[in-house]
Amino acid sequence: MKHQIKRLTTMNRIQSTGLELFYQKGYYNTSIDDILKKLSLSKGAFYYHFQSKEEFFISITQTLLFRTVYNQLITPIEGKEDPLNAIIECMDKDLQTAEQNFLDYGFVLSNFITEFNGKNPEIMAFLQDILTVWEVNLVTILQKGKTDGYISRHTDSEALASYIIYSYIGIRTLMVEGNSKQLRYKYIQQLRQYFKTMDSRTTA
Known part of the structure; x- marks a missing residue:
């Protein structure tokens, strides 16, 4: 033992x-x-x-990387009654953490996806699996928000989940080289305005 x-x-x-x-x-x-x-x-x-560097990286992907992304971007919004507001709060908190990190190199998952794209299909499959888990969880949470009356029933949950993921990846990439505080503020403000168009309480 x-x-x-x-x-x-x-x-x-x-x-x-x-x-x-x-x-x-x-x-x-x-x-x-x-x-x-x-x-x-x-x-x-x-x-x-x-056995090898590749096997080592795959083991990291299946354990630490998966857990990092899940705890960072999925756990904070699970079980919340108002999903749109929960997503805003989660994103803002996460971006503030990155903003204050002087050794920020961008979003770890998207960095690896960029690096391995077209070079290693096996590792790419594991990275895409993490992205898929994130997307599926977002869709599930958004669908529940529609059922519970927080999100307009006309909202396309899959399209919204994709927008959330890829806009987040984009802003994290820009924050590495730019004015991270200003970029975070503008992004969150615009995301908040966009979400208002899908809030059933403001569009009813």
């Missing part, structure tokens, strides 16, 4: 450091040696847990 706990702890430590470096430098610009140097681990220790 102790051996299993130690093994899982080591794996998590390697994965966390790997995700951090892949996020900062990109997958192709980060070597296993870079990760091991930061951790002060031997290659033997790494290959005891993972």
